[in-house]
Amino acid sequence: MSHYRLNYLQQIRDRGYRLTPQRALILDALCSLNGHATANQVYELIEAQAPAINRATVYRTLAFFCQLQMVSESQMNGATVYEIIQERPHHHLVCRLCGDVSLLEDHHLAELSQQLTQAHGFTADLNHLTISGICAGCQSGVGE
Amino acid sequence: MSHYRLNYLQQIRDRGYRLTPQRALILDALCSLNGHATANQVYELIEAQAPAINRATVYRTLAFFCQLQMVSESQMNGATVYEIIQERPHHHLVCRLCGDVSLLEDHHLAELSQQLTQAHGFTADLNHLTISGICAGCQSGVGE
DNA sequence: TTTGTTTTAGCAAATTTTTGCAATAACAAT
DNA sequence: ATTGTTATTGCAAAAATTTGCTAAAACAAA
Ligand SMILES: [Mn+2]
Ligand SMILES: [Mn+2]
Ligand SMILES: [Zn+2]
Ligand SMILES: [Zn+2]
Numbered sequence: 001m002s003h004y005r006l007n008y009l010q011q012i013r014d015r016g017y018r019l020t021p022q023r024a025l026i027l028d029a030l031c032s033l034n035g036h037a038t039a040n041q042v043y044e045l046i047e048a049q050a051p052a053i054n055r056a057t058v059y060r061t062l063a064f065f066c067q068l069q070m071v072s073e074s075q076m077n078g079a080t081v082y083e084i085i086q087e088r089p090h091h092h093l094v095c096r097l098c099g100d101v102s103l104l105e106d107h108h109l110a111e112l113s114q115q116l117t118q119a120h121g122f123t124a125d126l127n128h129l130t131i132s133g134i135c136a137g138c139q140s141g142v143g144e
Numbered sequence: 145m146s147h148y149r150l151n152y153l154q155q156i157r158d159r160g161y162r163l164t165p166q167r168a169l170i171l172d173a174l175c176s177l178n179g180h181a182t183a184n185q186v187y188e189l190i191e192a193q194a195p196a197i198n199r200a201t202v203y204r205t206l207a208f209f210c211q212l213q214m215v216s217e218s219q220m221n222g223a224t225v226y227e228i229i230q231e232r233p234h235h236h237l238v239c240r241l242c243g244d245v246s247l248l249e250d251h252h253l254a255e256l257s258q259q260l261t262q263a264h265g266f267t268a269d270l271n272h273l274t275i276s277g278i279c280a281g282c283q284s285g286v287g288e
Numbered sequence: 289t290t291t292g293t294t295t296t297a298g299c300a301a302a303t304t305t306t307t308g309c310a311a312t313a314a315c316a317a318t
Numbered sequence: 319a320t321t322g323t324t325a326t327t328g329c330a331a332a333a334a335t336t337t338g339c340t341a342a343a344a345c346a347a348a
Binding site for chain 3: 161162164166167197198200201204205208
Binding site for chain 1: 324325326327328329
Protein backbone atom coordinates (compact mmCIF):
# COMPACT_ATOMS: atom_id res chain seq x y z
CA MET A 1 0.00 0.00 0.00
CA SER A 2 2.95 2.30 -0.27
CA HIS A 3 2.98 5.12 -2.78
CA TYR A 4 6.70 4.79 -3.28
CA ARG A 5 6.54 2.23 -6.04
CA LEU A 6 4.29 4.70 -7.88
CA ASN A 7 7.08 7.27 -7.82
CA TYR A 8 4.69 10.02 -6.90
CA LEU A 9 7.40 11.98 -5.11
CA GLN A 10 9.54 11.99 -8.21
CA GLN A 11 6.54 12.76 -10.39
CA ILE A 12 5.78 15.89 -8.40
CA ARG A 13 9.15 17.29 -9.41
CA ASP A 14 8.99 15.94 -12.95
CA ARG A 15 5.74 17.75 -13.43
CA GLY A 16 7.33 21.01 -12.39
CA TYR A 17 6.21 21.28 -8.77
CA ARG A 18 8.28 21.36 -5.59
CA LEU A 19 8.74 18.38 -3.38
CA THR A 20 8.10 19.55 0.17
CA PRO A 21 8.17 17.55 3.41
CA GLN A 22 4.47 18.34 3.87
CA ARG A 23 3.59 16.75 0.54
CA ALA A 24 5.55 13.62 1.37
CA LEU A 25 3.98 13.44 4.84
CA ILE A 26 0.50 13.66 3.40
CA LEU A 27 1.11 10.89 0.87
CA ASP A 28 2.57 8.76 3.68
CA ALA A 29 -0.42 9.44 5.88
CA LEU A 30 -2.84 8.48 3.11
CA CYS A 31 -0.98 5.21 2.75
CA SER A 32 -0.99 4.37 6.45
CA LEU A 33 -4.67 5.22 6.64
CA ASN A 34 -5.16 2.73 3.85
CA GLY A 35 -7.79 4.46 1.75
CA HIS A 36 -10.96 6.50 2.37
CA ALA A 37 -9.42 8.93 4.81
CA THR A 38 -10.88 12.31 5.68
CA ALA A 39 -8.83 15.50 5.63
CA ASN A 40 -9.07 15.53 9.39
CA GLN A 41 -7.75 11.99 9.77
CA VAL A 42 -4.77 12.94 7.62
CA TYR A 43 -4.20 16.03 9.73
CA GLU A 44 -4.41 14.18 13.02
CA LEU A 45 -2.12 11.36 11.97
CA ILE A 46 0.59 13.76 10.87
CA GLU A 47 0.07 15.93 13.91
CA ALA A 48 0.60 12.92 16.17
CA GLN A 49 3.96 12.17 14.59
CA ALA A 50 5.43 15.52 13.61
CA PRO A 51 3.46 18.28 15.33
CA ALA A 52 4.08 20.86 12.68
CA ILE A 53 1.61 20.99 9.87
CA ASN A 54 -1.20 23.39 9.26
CA ARG A 55 -4.76 22.40 8.51
CA ALA A 56 -4.89 24.76 5.52
CA THR A 57 -1.88 22.97 4.10
CA VAL A 58 -3.64 19.63 4.40
CA TYR A 59 -6.67 20.90 2.53
CA ARG A 60 -4.62 22.64 -0.12
CA THR A 61 -2.29 19.72 -0.62
CA LEU A 62 -5.08 17.19 -0.94
CA ALA A 63 -6.65 19.39 -3.62
CA PHE A 64 -3.27 19.64 -5.29
CA PHE A 65 -2.89 15.85 -5.45
CA CYS A 66 -6.41 15.46 -6.79
CA GLN A 67 -5.60 17.88 -9.58
CA LEU A 68 -2.51 15.83 -10.38
CA GLN A 69 -4.64 12.68 -10.37
CA MET A 70 -2.50 11.08 -7.70
CA VAL A 71 -5.31 11.11 -5.16
CA SER A 72 -9.05 10.65 -5.55
CA GLU A 73 -11.73 12.56 -3.69
CA SER A 74 -15.13 10.96 -3.10
CA GLN A 75 -18.26 11.46 -1.07
CA MET A 76 -18.99 8.50 1.18
CA ASN A 77 -21.93 8.56 3.58
CA GLY A 78 -21.70 12.27 3.99
CA ALA A 79 -17.93 12.48 4.43
CA THR A 80 -15.37 13.61 1.86
CA VAL A 81 -12.68 10.95 1.68
CA TYR A 82 -9.34 10.73 -0.07
CA GLU A 83 -7.38 7.76 -1.37
CA ILE A 84 -4.16 7.28 -3.26
CA ILE A 85 -4.84 6.34 -6.87
CA GLN A 86 -3.10 3.06 -7.60
CA GLU A 87 -2.22 1.91 -11.09
CA ARG A 88 -5.27 -0.34 -11.17
CA PRO A 89 -8.46 1.69 -10.54
CA HIS A 90 -11.25 0.46 -8.33
CA HIS A 91 -14.69 1.78 -7.45
CA HIS A 92 -17.38 1.42 -4.83
CA LEU A 93 -21.05 0.78 -4.30
CA VAL A 94 -22.38 2.65 -1.29
CA CYS A 95 -25.67 1.66 0.27
CA ARG A 96 -27.86 4.61 1.05
CA LEU A 97 -29.69 2.70 3.80
CA CYS A 98 -27.06 0.81 5.80
CA GLY A 99 -23.99 2.73 4.67
CA ASP A 100 -22.20 -0.40 3.50
CA VAL A 101 -19.30 0.25 1.14
CA SER A 102 -18.44 -2.56 -1.26
CA LEU A 103 -15.91 -2.95 -4.01
CA LEU A 104 -16.74 -2.51 -7.66
CA GLU A 105 -14.13 -3.91 -10.02
CA ASP A 106 -12.96 -1.59 -12.74
CA HIS A 107 -13.99 -3.85 -15.61
CA HIS A 108 -17.63 -3.03 -14.94
CA LEU A 109 -16.90 0.46 -16.24
CA ALA A 110 -14.98 -0.52 -19.35
CA GLU A 111 -18.07 -0.56 -21.54
CA LEU A 112 -19.20 2.86 -20.31
CA SER A 113 -15.76 4.37 -20.71
CA GLN A 114 -15.62 3.15 -24.29
CA GLN A 115 -19.03 4.58 -25.07
CA LEU A 116 -18.08 7.98 -23.72
CA THR A 117 -15.08 8.06 -26.01
CA GLN A 118 -17.07 6.95 -29.03
CA ALA A 119 -20.20 9.02 -28.54
CA HIS A 120 -18.68 12.17 -27.01
CA GLY A 121 -14.93 12.07 -27.58
CA PHE A 122 -14.71 12.32 -23.82
CA THR A 123 -11.88 10.65 -21.89
CA ALA A 124 -13.40 9.84 -18.51
CA ASP A 125 -11.19 9.80 -15.45
CA LEU A 126 -12.97 6.93 -13.72
CA ASN A 127 -10.28 6.54 -11.10
CA HIS A 128 -12.51 5.97 -8.12
CA LEU A 129 -16.22 6.21 -8.78
CA THR A 130 -18.76 5.80 -6.01
CA ILE A 131 -22.26 4.78 -6.92
CA SER A 132 -25.04 5.20 -4.41
CA GLY A 133 -28.01 2.87 -4.17
CA ILE A 134 -29.50 0.04 -2.14
CA CYS A 135 -27.45 -3.07 -1.38
CA ALA A 136 -28.61 -6.66 -1.67
CA GLY A 137 -28.97 -7.04 2.09
CA CYS A 138 -31.21 -4.00 2.49
CA GLN A 139 -33.41 -5.13 -0.37
CA SER A 140 -34.07 -8.55 1.08
CA GLY A 141 -35.05 -6.89 4.33
CA VAL A 142 -31.94 -8.05 6.24
CA GLY A 143 -30.78 -4.49 6.76
CA GLU A 144 -33.87 -3.48 8.73
CA MET B 145 -39.49 22.74 -15.34
CA SER B 146 -42.00 22.89 -12.54
CA HIS B 147 -41.99 20.32 -9.78
CA TYR B 148 -45.73 20.48 -9.46
CA ARG B 149 -46.49 17.82 -12.03
CA LEU B 150 -44.21 15.53 -10.00
CA ASN B 151 -46.46 15.98 -7.00
CA TYR B 152 -43.52 16.38 -4.69
CA LEU B 153 -45.50 18.52 -2.28
CA GLN B 154 -48.11 15.83 -1.91
CA GLN B 155 -45.46 13.14 -1.69
CA ILE B 156 -43.84 14.86 1.28
CA ARG B 157 -47.03 14.37 3.24
CA ASP B 158 -47.74 10.92 1.85
CA ARG B 159 -44.36 9.80 3.06
CA GLY B 160 -45.15 11.00 6.55
CA TYR B 161 -43.40 14.36 6.64
CA ARG B 162 -44.82 17.80 7.12
CA LEU B 163 -45.40 20.19 4.28
CA THR B 164 -43.96 23.53 5.33
CA PRO B 165 -43.81 26.80 3.39
CA GLN B 166 -40.00 26.61 3.54
CA ARG B 167 -40.00 23.24 1.78
CA ALA B 168 -42.29 24.53 -0.94
CA LEU B 169 -40.20 27.68 -1.36
CA ILE B 170 -37.02 25.66 -1.78
CA LEU B 171 -38.55 23.39 -4.41
CA ASP B 172 -39.85 26.47 -6.21
CA ALA B 173 -36.43 28.10 -6.06
CA LEU B 174 -34.74 25.01 -7.45
CA CYS B 175 -37.17 25.09 -10.35
CA SER B 176 -36.66 28.77 -11.16
CA LEU B 177 -32.92 28.30 -10.96
CA ASN B 178 -33.37 25.58 -13.52
CA GLY B 179 -30.86 22.99 -12.30
CA HIS B 180 -27.35 22.97 -10.86
CA ALA B 181 -27.99 25.56 -8.17
CA THR B 182 -25.85 26.05 -5.09
CA ALA B 183 -27.29 26.21 -1.59
CA ASN B 184 -26.40 29.87 -1.56
CA GLN B 185 -28.22 30.59 -4.82
CA VAL B 186 -31.31 28.96 -3.37
CA TYR B 187 -30.97 31.01 -0.21
CA GLU B 188 -30.51 34.29 -2.06
CA LEU B 189 -33.40 33.74 -4.42
CA ILE B 190 -35.81 33.03 -1.58
CA GLU B 191 -34.37 35.86 0.48
CA ALA B 192 -35.04 38.29 -2.37
CA GLN B 193 -38.72 37.32 -2.53
CA ALA B 194 -39.71 36.48 1.02
CA PRO B 195 -37.05 37.77 3.39
CA ALA B 196 -37.65 35.18 6.03
CA ILE B 197 -35.74 31.96 5.70
CA ASN B 198 -32.70 30.78 7.58
CA ARG B 199 -29.55 29.47 5.95
CA ALA B 200 -29.54 26.42 8.22
CA THR B 201 -33.02 25.60 6.99
CA VAL B 202 -31.84 25.73 3.39
CA TYR B 203 -29.00 23.31 4.08
CA ARG B 204 -31.14 20.97 6.14
CA THR B 205 -33.99 21.00 3.68
CA LEU B 206 -31.77 20.31 0.69
CA ALA B 207 -30.34 17.31 2.56
CA PHE B 208 -33.87 16.24 3.39
CA PHE B 209 -34.92 16.31 -0.27
CA CYS B 210 -31.80 14.38 -1.28
CA GLN B 211 -32.66 11.69 1.21
CA LEU B 212 -36.15 11.50 -0.26
CA GLN B 213 -34.63 11.27 -3.74
CA MET B 214 -36.50 14.32 -4.91
CA VAL B 215 -33.34 16.35 -5.37
CA SER B 216 -29.85 15.34 -6.48
CA GLU B 217 -26.60 16.66 -5.06
CA SER B 218 -23.48 16.73 -7.22
CA GLN B 219 -20.01 18.16 -7.27
CA MET B 220 -19.42 20.37 -10.28
CA ASN B 221 -16.16 22.24 -10.75
CA GLY B 222 -15.66 22.55 -7.04
CA ALA B 223 -19.20 23.59 -6.18
CA THR B 224 -21.93 21.46 -4.63
CA VAL B 225 -25.02 21.85 -6.77
CA TYR B 226 -28.61 20.70 -6.43
CA GLU B 227 -31.23 19.87 -9.00
CA ILE B 228 -34.78 18.56 -8.92
CA ILE B 229 -34.92 14.93 -9.98
CA GLN B 230 -37.30 14.63 -12.91
CA GLU B 231 -38.98 11.39 -13.94
CA ARG B 232 -36.42 10.88 -16.67
CA PRO B 233 -32.88 10.88 -15.24
CA HIS B 234 -29.99 12.64 -16.92
CA HIS B 235 -26.26 12.85 -16.22
CA HIS B 236 -23.25 14.99 -17.02
CA LEU B 237 -19.72 14.90 -18.32
CA VAL B 238 -17.56 17.56 -16.69
CA CYS B 239 -14.27 18.58 -18.24
CA ARG B 240 -11.49 18.85 -15.70
CA LEU B 241 -9.58 21.31 -17.89
CA CYS B 242 -12.09 23.80 -19.26
CA GLY B 243 -14.94 23.13 -16.83
CA ASP B 244 -17.42 22.43 -19.62
CA VAL B 245 -20.54 20.58 -18.47
CA SER B 246 -22.28 18.47 -21.10
CA LEU B 247 -25.29 16.23 -21.07
CA LEU B 248 -25.05 12.46 -20.82
CA GLU B 249 -28.24 10.66 -21.76
CA ASP B 250 -29.46 8.08 -19.30
CA HIS B 251 -29.36 5.18 -21.74
CA HIS B 252 -25.57 5.16 -21.55
CA LEU B 253 -25.91 3.88 -18.00
CA ALA B 254 -28.49 1.19 -18.65
CA GLU B 255 -25.89 -1.50 -19.27
CA LEU B 256 -23.98 -0.62 -16.08
CA SER B 257 -27.13 -0.46 -13.99
CA GLN B 258 -28.11 -3.92 -15.19
CA GLN B 259 -24.70 -5.34 -14.39
CA LEU B 260 -24.81 -3.98 -10.87
CA THR B 261 -28.09 -5.71 -10.29
CA GLN B 262 -26.90 -9.00 -11.76
CA ALA B 263 -23.42 -9.13 -10.26
CA HIS B 264 -24.08 -7.49 -6.89
CA GLY B 265 -27.82 -7.41 -6.32
CA PHE B 266 -27.32 -3.66 -6.02
CA THR B 267 -30.00 -1.21 -7.13
CA ALA B 268 -28.08 1.88 -8.17
CA ASP B 269 -29.69 5.27 -7.77
CA LEU B 270 -28.15 6.78 -10.90
CA ASN B 271 -30.37 9.83 -10.79
CA HIS B 272 -27.78 12.41 -11.72
CA LEU B 273 -24.25 11.11 -12.15
CA THR B 274 -21.37 13.43 -12.99
CA ILE B 275 -18.32 11.95 -14.61
CA SER B 276 -15.11 13.93 -14.67
CA GLY B 277 -12.58 13.74 -17.50
CA ILE B 278 -11.28 15.59 -20.52
CA CYS B 279 -13.67 16.83 -23.20
CA ALA B 280 -13.23 16.48 -26.95
CA GLY B 281 -12.26 20.12 -27.34
CA CYS B 282 -9.51 20.01 -24.77
CA GLN B 283 -8.08 16.86 -26.29
CA SER B 284 -7.81 18.29 -29.77
CA GLY B 285 -6.00 21.27 -28.31
CA VAL B 286 -8.86 23.73 -28.84
CA GLY B 287 -9.26 24.26 -25.12
CA GLU B 288 -5.71 25.64 -24.71
C1' DT C 289 -62.58 25.38 16.02
C1' DT C 290 -59.62 23.93 19.79
C1' DT C 291 -56.19 21.04 21.80
C1' DG C 292 -52.19 18.03 22.16
C1' DT C 293 -48.35 15.83 20.12
C1' DT C 294 -44.39 15.85 17.46
C1' DT C 295 -41.82 17.57 13.66
C1' DT C 296 -39.52 21.41 11.81
C1' DA C 297 -37.55 26.19 11.76
C1' DG C 298 -34.81 29.75 13.68
C1' DC C 299 -31.15 31.25 16.32
C1' DA C 300 -26.55 31.25 18.07
C1' DA C 301 -22.53 28.79 18.57
C1' DA C 302 -19.42 25.32 16.91
C1' DT C 303 -17.05 23.22 13.37
C1' DT C 304 -15.19 22.77 8.87
C1' DT C 305 -13.21 24.61 4.81
C1' DT C 306 -11.34 28.42 2.10
C1' DT C 307 -8.65 32.63 1.34
C1' DG C 308 -5.21 36.70 1.41
C1' DC C 309 -0.97 37.85 2.59
C1' DA C 310 3.77 37.75 4.44
C1' DA C 311 7.53 34.67 5.63
C1' DT C 312 9.80 30.54 4.41
C1' DA C 313 12.11 27.23 1.82
C1' DA C 314 12.73 24.59 -2.74
C1' DC C 315 15.44 24.53 -6.42
C1' DA C 316 18.09 26.43 -10.38
C1' DA C 317 21.88 29.04 -11.55
C1' DT C 318 25.92 30.84 -10.36
C1' DA D 319 28.49 27.01 -1.06
C1' DT D 320 25.86 31.22 -2.10
C1' DT D 321 22.34 33.73 -4.22
C1' DG D 322 18.02 34.87 -6.51
C1' DT D 323 13.53 33.59 -7.99
C1' DT D 324 9.18 31.89 -7.17
C1' DA D 325 6.17 28.23 -5.31
C1' DT D 326 4.52 26.83 -1.08
C1' DT D 327 3.57 27.17 3.83
C1' DG D 328 1.72 29.12 8.05
C1' DC D 329 -1.10 32.23 10.16
C1' DA D 330 -5.18 34.76 10.98
C1' DA D 331 -9.43 36.01 9.28
C1' DA D 332 -13.37 34.98 6.43
C1' DA D 333 -16.72 32.09 4.58
C1' DA D 334 -19.38 27.95 4.42
C1' DT D 335 -21.66 24.26 6.66
C1' DT D 336 -23.30 21.74 10.71
C1' DT D 337 -25.29 21.27 15.30
C1' DG D 338 -27.90 21.73 19.89
C1' DC D 339 -31.48 23.74 21.75
C1' DT D 340 -35.89 26.27 22.14
C1' DA D 341 -39.91 28.27 20.00
C1' DA D 342 -43.07 27.84 16.42
C1' DA D 343 -46.23 25.56 13.58
C1' DA D 344 -48.08 21.37 11.06
C1' DC D 345 -51.32 18.12 11.52
C1' DA D 346 -54.30 14.58 13.82
C1' DA D 347 -57.86 13.99 16.94
C1' DA D 348 -61.43 15.82 19.51
MN1 LIG E 1 -11.57 2.99 -2.53
MN1 LIG F 1 -28.20 18.19 -14.44
ZN1 LIG G 1 -27.58 -1.70 2.70
ZN1 LIG H 1 -12.54 20.77 -21.85
